[in-house]
Amino acid sequence: MTVVAVSSLSVFGREGARSAIYDVQTFMQTARTESITRNQDCRFVVDSSKRKIYIYDTQGTSLPGDDVLLKDQLLPSVIGFARPDTGSPITLSLVSGTTYETVFSGDGSVSAGTGEVVLFGGEHYAKISVYGAGGLLVEHWDGSGWQLGS
Numbered sequence: 001m002t003v004v005a006v007s008s009l010s011v012f013g014r015e016g017a018r019s020a021i022y023d024v025q026t027f028m029q030t031a032r033t034e035s036i037t038r039n040q041d042c043r044f045v046v047d048s049s050k051r052k053i054y055i056y057d058t059q060g061t062s063l064p065g066d067d068v069l070l071k072d073q074l075l076p077s078v079i080g081f082a083r084p085d086t087g088s089p090i091t092l093s094l095v096s097g098t099t100y101e102t103v104f105s106g107d108g109s110v111s112a113g114t115g116e117v118v119l120f121g122g123e124h125y126a127k128i129s130v131y132g133a134g135g136l137l138v139e140h141w142d143g144s145g146w147q148l149g150s
Helices: 002-038
Strands: 042-047 052-057 068-074 093-096 099-104 110-112 115-121 124-130 136-141 146-148
Touching: 002 042, 002 052, 002 068, 002 099, 002 115, 002 124, 002 136, 099 115
Parallel strands: none
Antiparallel strands: 042 052, 042 099, 052 068, 093 099, 099 110, 115 124, 124 136, 136 146
């Protein structure tokens, strides 16, 4: 029975990783869409210590104190930020401590925070990359390298 429980935890972690990468991708896409719709900067924020993701409308200012929270979500507890290869699991712009961000401009491009977010759960690694033009790429680790898809 212990083997079944461990196996079940692995499956929950793997499915949790897929769900979490979908959530991160969806939040990034939503932040980009909101920035275009509002014609002003919107921020996608990830706090790795709290395992929480956010979208903020900057209200057209550079002062974070007047940002309006549009959406937030807690990632599953079976998910962590780790990568199987070298480097940091989050390479977006560091805001402070364990908080990182990507800022989407009114035209949908990234004005700050291109990089990656790598999630781990149930022996499954998934990575989402955000590029300067606002495009996103989702990949998974196959044991020797990154492959397209989650």
